Amino acid sequence: MAVYTHLSAEDLAALIAQYDVGELVSAKGIAEGVSNSNWILETTGQDGNGARFILTMYERRIDLAELPFFLDLLDHLSSHGLPVPHTIHDRHGASWRMFDQDKAVALIEYLPGVSVDRPTPQQAHAVGASLAQMHIAALEFGETREDKLNVLHNLTALQSCREELAHIDPRLPEMIERGQRICRDWPTSLPETIIHSDLFPDNVLMLGETVTGLIDFYFASNGAMAYDLAVTHAAWCFDRDGSKFHADVGDALMQGYQSVRALEPRENAAMPILAQAACLRFVASRAQDWIDTPPDAHVTRKDPMDFVRRWDVYAEMGDRLFA
Numbered sequence: 001m002a003v004y005t006h007l008s009a010e011d012l013a014a015l016i017a018q019y020d021v022g023e024l025v026s027a028k029g030i031a032e033g034v035s036n037s038n039w040i041l042e043t044t045g046q047d048g049n050g051a052r053f054i055l056t057m058y059e060r061r062i063d064l065a066e067l068p069f070f071l072d073l074l075d076h077l078s079s080h081g082l083p084v085p086h087t088i089h090d091r092h093g094a095s096w097r098m099f100d101q102d103k104a105v106a107l108i109e110y111l112p113g114v115s116v117d118r119p120t121p122q123q124a125h126a127v128g129a130s131l132a133q134m135h136i137a138a139l140e141f142g143e144t145r146e147d148k149l150n151v152l153h154n155l156t157a158l159q160s161c162r163e164e165l166a167h168i169d170p171r172l173p174e175m176i177e178r179g180q181r182i183c184r185d186w187p188t189s190l191p192e193t194i195i196h197s198d199l200f201p202d203n204v205l206m207l208g209e210t211v212t213g214l215i216d217f218y219f220a221s222n223g224a225m226a227y228d229l230a231v232t233h234a235a236w237c238f239d240r241d242g243s244k245f246h247a248d249v250g251d252a253l254m255q256g257y258q259s260v261r262a263l264e265p266r267e268n269a270a271m272p273i274l275a276q277a278a279c280l281r282f283v284a285s286r287a288q289d290w291i292d293t294p295p296d297a298h299v300t301r302k303d304p305m306d307f308v309r310r311w312d313v314y315a316e317m318g319d320r321l322f323a
């Protein structure tokens, strides 16, 4: 579920009246996503021909002081031709506003498309190309944000739940030692930009083989471009539970990326370790969420073992996968 706050028809109409988008026609809560509340809104539109928007209410995990960074990034990437939703500014020119004094909301362009469950090589190629285009466009973004989920943070997060890990799965505690090796071998001075850091299939909208939307930039930060590619590789090129690697999808993703931006030799060489660091990132956050979320909560817990299986593949075959 992903509507945590009830908004009445009157609340929504009053909110929409702050924007120059016509009058509210309908509002539907969106079930996908776990961090924020999202609604699809339909209005009469500025010209009376109807328009559609996403209304996001920021519920947790987002520090309000960082909201301008995320929303400015959407506008920057959109203005550079990327399929990224731009923000709709209110009548005072603001890209976000407070609702009921304690929740921030933003109105965002609605983009068409659906998230794919089992990507084809052609779709992975398109996503790789879009990621590289995003990296290049983000080089000119004037704002910065530190990567709070860096490799050391992720290792420390995993270590902090050391006692509970074996209760989730007997293999999980071994990942601490693996994580220590990743930290030790972490490559420094790779080319950086603003990276998405979470470009999973559910954060990409597609129509056929065309990318129509890159969404959910709320983990974006400064970081190594090749690390973002490694996260995307881990997210796109396996079955959901990590049990099967799809080499054709992986090759297509890498080719798609490099059709726009060639990796430097030092980035190529770093891919196996970066892919393992991506696995550490999601093993750690999923293990923490698993422990923090009661089994009877109305949220499906994501299994950290899905990324232990991926990690096994990268640890054993990394050099060959990215050759």
Ligand SMILES: Nc1ncnc2c1ncn2[C@@H]1O[C@H](COP(=O)(O)OP(=O)(O)OP(=O)(O)O)[C@@H](O)[C@H]1O
Pocket: 002, 030, 032, 033, 034, 035, 036, 037, 038, 054, 085, 108, 109, 110, 111, 112, 202, 203, 213, 215, 216, 218
């Ligand atoms: N600009 C958009 N255009 C069309 N649909 C969108 C847009 N933004 C979000 N959505 C829809 O809303 C859903 C939830 O959005 P999003 O992933 O940003 O939510 P979230 O709660 O922040 O997610 P997460 O749990 O991944 O952090 C998406 O899966 C997509 O279906």
Ligand SMILES: N[C@@H](CCO)C(=O)O
Pocket: 198, 200, 282, 285, 286, 302
């Ligand atoms: N995409 C992440 C959730 C956001 O950190 C996961 O699947 O674990």
